[in-house]
Amino acid sequence: MNSPLSSTVLFTIGPVPITQAVVTTWAIMAVLVLGAALLSRRLTLVPGKRQAALELIVATLDTQITETTSAKPAPYRGFIGTLFLFILVANWSSLIPGVEPPTAQLETDAALAILVFLSVIWFGVRSGGVIGYLKSFAAPNPVMIPLNMLESLTRVFSMFVRLFGNVMSGVFVIGIVASLAGLLVPIPLMALDLLTGLVQAYIFAVLAMVFITSAVQDGKPAPVATAPPPPKKKEK
Amino acid sequence: MDYVPIVSIFCAAFAVAFGALGPALAEGRAVAAAMDAIARQPEAANTISRTLFVGLAMIETTAIYCLVIALLLLFANPLLA
Numbered sequence: 001m002n003s004p005l006s007s008t009v010l011f012t013i014g015p016v017p018i019t020q021a022v023v024t025t026w027a028i029m030a031v032l033v034l035g036a037a038l039l040s041r042r043l044t045l046v047p048g049k050r051q052a053a054l055e056l057i058v059a060t061l062d063t064q065i066t067e068t069t070s071a072k073p074a075p076y077r078g079f080i081g082t083l084f085l086f087i088l089v090a091n092w093s094s095l096i097p098g099v100e101p102p103t104a105q106l107e108t109d110a111a112l113a114i115l116v117f118l119s120v121i122w123f124g125v126r127s128g129g130v131i132g133y134l135k136s137f138a139a140p141n142p143v144m145i146p147l148n149m150l151e152s153l154t155r156v157f158s159m160f161v162r163l164f165g166n167v168m169s170g171v172f173v174i175g176i177v178a179s180l181a182g183l184l185v186p187i188p189l190m191a192l193d194l195l196t197g198l199v200q201a202y203i204f205a206v207l208a209m210v211f212i213t214s215a216v217q218d219g220k221p222a223p224v225a226t227a228p229p230p231p232k233k234k235e236k
Numbered sequence: 237m238d239y240v241p242i243v244s245i246f247c248a249a250f251a252v253a254f255g256a257l258g259p260a261l262a263e264g265r266a267v268a269a270a271m272d273a274i275a276r277q278p279e280a281a282n283t284i285s286r287t288l289f290v291g292l293a294m295i296e297t298t299a300i301y302c303l304v305i306a307l308l309l310l311f312a313n314p315l316l317a
Contacts, residue, residue, distance in 0.1 A: 004311065005307060161300060162300050169303060199293075
């Protein structure tokens with residue numbers, strides 16, 4: 001049985017080996033980009049069926065971002081939405097026979113986690129400046145600096161190990177059951193895999209959102225508490 | 237007699253077996269607490285279940301770590317290289 005930690009090299013471009021996961025990733029990227037471009041080609045004020053479906057997706061993403069972090073969704077919609085949709089499509093691509101999901105490879109998940117790590121720094125610096133972002137490491141008091149730096153690395157590490165472990169174990173179990181029991185037996189497991197793929201994509205996006213907003217809020221100067229104006233007394 | 241592969245396989249099995257115990261108990265407690273909360277306050281079900289999912293993912297990570305250790309022992313064992 002193939003090791004889940006190794007990857008198959010299909011061909012090489014110059015010195016760079018191109019693995020199966022990379023080719024699948026390219027295909028998913030092409031599908032997502034072409035689909036988005038085709039679906040959003042003619043947007044009208046009164047949506048048709050196609051546009052209504054698209055707006056439903058965007059509105060759901062917006063609601064989730066707002067409810068998770070109570071921040072305005074506009075600056076984060078692009079990054080978080082793309083993360084969610086890409087991981088979802090990648091997880092569900094295992095339903096196509098012969099396709100192994102790229103998220104079942106360690107490299108893809110590590111790349112996604114590095115994206116999250118960099119975007120946390122980017123959003124943190126953009127909201128509070130470099131000084132404000134660096135100050136957020138000394139948040140409760142300066143003793144915590146090494147722990148906070150360690151935490152910002154380990155939480156990203158745990159994100160990608162979680163995604164890798166879940167997706168890979170699903171693929172692995174289906175492979176074992178199919179080789180032991182036969183062709184149609186792993187169908188219930190594949191149905192379970194659909195749920196796992198959705199939940200993991202959701203969790204990855206939500207955690208990225210939580211990390212980003214915590215960096216944004218830490219970097220900001222503390223809000224000045226303003227007392228609301230006293231309510232007017234009703235004259236009787 | 238080369239005992240490193242045998243010990244590795246046993247350790248991989250033990251890692252998954254005992255590594256699954258703690259998260260299983262913890263997830264049970266978390267779900268039970270969430271059920272309790274939803275039963276008391278059904279209008280907060282949305283928030284509770286969203287937080288529950290994120291928390292379950294966090295708890296599950298420990299089990300996944302054990303799985304990764306087991307896979308390392310089985311497929312990328314540094315002692316066998």
